[in-house]
Amino acid sequence: xxxxxxxxxxxxxxxxxxxxxxxxxxxxxxxxxxxxxxxxxxxxxxxxxxxxxxxxxxxxxxxxxxxxxxxxxxxxxxxxxxxxxxxxxxxxxxxxxxxxxxxxxxxxxxxxxxxxxxxxxxxxxxxxxxxxxxxxxxxxxxxxxxxxxxxxxxxxxxxxxxxxxxx
Amino acid sequence: xxxxxxxxxxxxxxxxxxxxxxxxxxxxxxxxxxxxxxxxxxxxxxxxxxxxxxxxxxxxxxxxxxxxxxxxxxxxxxxxxxxxxxxxxxxxxxxxxxxxxxxxxxxxxxxxxxxxxxxxxxxxxxxxxxxxxxxxxxxxxxxxxxxxxxxxxxxxxxxxxxxxxxxxxxxxxxxxxxxxxxxxxxxxxxxxxxxxxxxxxxxxxxxxxxxxxxxxxxxxxxxxxxxxxxxxxxxxxxxxxxxxxxxxxxxxxxxxxxxxxxxxxxxxxxxxxxxxxxxxxxxxxxxxxxxxxxxxxxxxxxxxxxxxxxxxxxxxxxxxxxxxxxxxxxxxxxxxxxxxxxxxxxxxxxxxxxxxxxxxxxxxxxxxxxxxxxxxxxxxxxxxxxxxxxxxxxxxxxxxxxxxxxxxxxxxxxxxxxxxxxxxxxxxxxxxxxxxxxxxxxxxxxxxxxxxxxxxxxxxxxxxxxxxxxxxxxxxxxxxxxxxxxxxxxxxxxxxxxxxxxxxxxxxxxxxxxxxxxxx
Numbered sequence: 051x052x053x054x055x056x057x058x059x060x061x062x063x064x065x066x067x068x069x070x071x072x073x074x075x076x077x078x079x080x081x082x083x084x085x086x087x088x089x090x091x092x093x094x095x096x097x098x099x100x101x102x103x104x105x106x107x108x109x110x111x112x113x114x115x116x117x118x119x120x121x122x123x124x125x126x127x128x129x130x131x132x133x134x135x136x137x138x139x140x141x142x143x144x145x146x147x148x149x150x151x152x153x154x155x156x157x158x159x160x161x162x163x164x165x166x167x168x169x170x171x172x173x174x175x176x177x178x179x180x181x182x183x184x185x186x187x188x189x190x191x192x193x194x195x196x197x198x199x200x201x202x203x204x205x206x207x208x209x210x211x212x213x214x215x216x217x
Numbered sequence: 218x219x220x221x222x223x224x225x226x227x228x229x230x231x232x233x234x235x236x237x238x239x240x241x242x243x244x245x246x247x248x249x250x251x252x253x254x255x256x257x258x259x260x261x262x263x264x265x266x267x268x269x270x271x272x273x274x275x276x277x278x279x280x281x282x283x284x285x286x287x288x289x290x291x292x293x294x295x296x297x298x299x300x301x302x303x304x305x306x307x308x309x310x311x312x313x314x315x316x317x318x319x320x321x322x323x324x325x326x327x328x329x330x331x332x333x334x335x336x337x338x339x340x341x342x343x344x345x346x347x348x349x350x351x352x353x354x355x356x357x358x359x360x361x362x363x364x365x366x367x368x369x370x371x372x373x374x375x376x377x378x379x380x381x382x383x384x385x386x387x388x389x390x391x392x393x394x395x396x397x398x399x400x401x402x403x404x405x406x407x408x409x410x411x412x413x414x415x416x417x418x419x420x421x422x423x424x425x426x427x428x429x430x431x432x433x434x435x436x437x438x439x440x441x442x443x444x445x446x447x448x449x450x451x452x453x454x455x456x457x458x459x460x461x462x463x464x465x466x467x468x469x470x471x472x473x474x475x476x477x478x479x480x481x482x483x484x485x486x487x488x489x490x491x492x493x494x495x496x497x498x499x500x501x502x503x504x505x506x507x508x509x510x511x512x513x514x515x516x517x518x519x520x521x522x523x524x525x526x527x528x529x530x531x532x533x534x535x536x537x538x539x540x541x542x543x544x545x546x547x548x549x550x551x552x553x554x555x556x557x558x559x560x561x562x563x564x565x566x567x568x569x570x571x572x573x574x575x576x577x578x579x580x581x582x583x584x585x586x587x588x589x590x591x592x593x594x595x596x597x598x599x600x601x602x603x604x605x606x607x608x609x610x611x612x613x614x615x616x617x618x619x620x621x622x623x624x625x626x627x628x629x630x631x632x633x634x635x636x637x638x639x640x641x642x643x644x645x646x647x648x649x650x651x652x653x654x655x656x657x658x659x660x661x662x663x664x665x666x667x668x669x670x671x672x673x674x675x676x677x678x679x680x681x682x683x684x685x686x687x688x689x690x691x692x693x694x695x696x697x698x699x700x701x702x703x704x705x706x707x708x709x710x711x712x713x714x715x716x717x718x719x720x721x722x723x724x725x726x727x728x729x730x731x732x733x734x735x736x737x
Contacts, residue, residue, distance in 0.1 A: 097305060104312040111319035118326075163220045166289045168227065171220030180221065187226035190233020197240035200271065204247035204264060211254050211261075 132203035139196035150186025234279030241275035259329035274311035396421035410452030511559040594633025629657025654719035698724040
């Protein structure tokens with residue numbers, strides 16, 4: 051009973067003494083404010099970093115999807131095999147795109163001829179870096195089959211599900 | 218200076234972007250079909266969102282690439298430089314979205330699998346429940362069939378035994394330990410003199426003889442059964458029935474007797490027939506003996522009578538000797554009459570049989586006898602059949618029969634009474650029945666079997682020879698008929714018993730000719 055009374059008093063006194071402290075700190079902060087540092091500045095390369103990280107995240111997600119669907123016994127039908135093919139193709143596309151972005155950083159305007167025309171070329175000498183860049187520009191050879199695999203996969207799922215319902 | 222042309226990459230980029238957009242939307246289309254087909258399937262839901270994100274990414278990337286080519290090659294590079302960060306940003310954002318969809322799949326699938334596992338467990342439980350229910354249903358059906366079969370068999374058996382019980386011509390009964398009848402068939406009811414079962418009746422109360430009842434009870438309690446137990450029952454109407462009874466005691470699970478069940482056969486008719494046969498044999502024997510005696514005595518009596526009459530001529534009619542000879546002559550004649558009666562009884566005398574109208578014959582007898590009967594305050598009531606076929610017989614002998622019967626009735630009604638004469642035609646038996654019923658003292662049970670015996674009489678000595686009924690019996694038997702006595706008399710209409718005696722004379726109908734006449 052005594053303890054309860056003293057605790058109540060302390061709480062009462064503490065509440066009354068805290069209010070001036072809060073007001074004081076607020077006042078000091080207002081009068082001492084210099085650079086606010088409220089917004090982080092984003093340099094030009096940040097977009098590329100985020101994009102590359104998105105590629106890595108995408109690859110990780112595709113890898114997980116591939117492994118999980120392969121590991122799961124229930125997901126062994128033809129449709130799932132096409133989906134895994136999609137994962138593999140899109141994984142390599144991500145890899146290629148990632149590499150393309152990276153290698154592009156090492157190329158300058160001097161490495162290109164007739165920029166902005168149909169006749170745009172990679173200027174000689176043709177290095178390994180330039181060949182990789184060239185190949186990376188042809189990434190639709192991966193994305194088109196990947197999306198085709200996804201389309202076939204979904205179509206297969208649909209046909210199988212419809213057959214199952216008919217049974 | 219020739220470099221590596223990027224034209225193929227531009228062409229591939231343009232074509233590839235278009236194809237990617239097209240294929241991604243085709244995939245999204247089928248994903249949409251799947252979701253509509255099975256809305257509750259999580260996998261299809263995931264694939265729909267995944268394809269949606271992929272389609273968005275394909276548009277973002279493909280359109281960006283196409284725009285870049287168009288703008289740059291069209292000399293609008295500055296415009297592209299302004300749009301490029303937006304395109305790249307969208308691409309990045311949508312790639313993250315696709316990856317997020319896959320991550321969502323990770324958790325969602327786990328939840329879906331857990332739910333599906335539970336659902337499968339539930340489905341399995343339901344399936345097992347359904348199987349159990351089906352098995353139970355089969356068992357139930359089998360049980361129902363089995364019960365139906367058993368019930369059918371039981372019903373068949375019950376019907377069989379019920380039919381036997383109901384239609385048995387013998388009495389079949391069940392009674393409790395006290396003899397109270399719990400169930401009895403129609404024949405039994407009829408045997409006991411009932412049309413319908415009374416509320417309560419006891420088998421033991423129908424035993425006519427107490428000694429037989431004691432013997433029955435002791436036998437069934439000692440042996441648990443009685444077999445071919447001969448006894449006499451007195452039915453509710455008072456008539457006696459000779460019964461052959463077989464019964465079994467019913468015991469409970471503790472071995473205590475709880476009642477009995479039995480079958481009783483009415484032997485009355487057989488017994489009466491047997492008695493009648495015995496009587497007929499006896500009468501035949503007596504008749505033969507009487508005939509022999511009569512034949513042997515008749516000749517000496519004739520000699521005695523002849524010599525007596527000759528001697529009577531030799532003596533003075535006023536003398537004592539003559540009077541003594543008259544006594545001898547009178548008694549000898551009485552003896553000859555007795556002998557003649559004996560011969561009639563034994564059918565040794567000749568008879569001439571012609572067609573006889575029984576109504577007329579009885580009327581002739583009454584013409585002579587009725588006067589004397591009226592003097593004794595005896596009224597004669599005639600109930601003759603209006604149409605009666607004729608009988609073949611010796612009219613004289615038949616007259617003697619009816620004279621004897623009227624005399625007997627007369628003697629039985631010393632203080633007056635009524636004689637009812639009834640004639641009828643028993644079509645079923647092919648007989649003419651004449652009944653002489655008086656309202657006299659009746660015949661005691663103990664002498665009933667002897668009334669037709671020769672020389673049996675209840676009259677005082679010297680008032681009757683005891684040959685009247687014997688002679689009548691012999692005459693009727695000689696005519697192929699029968700005579701029987703009933704005492705007390707049961708009224709045919711009311712069933713009540715009345716004091717007195719009725720003699721029933723049954724004579725066969727004469728011949729077909731008469732029947733034809735009757736029909737005409």
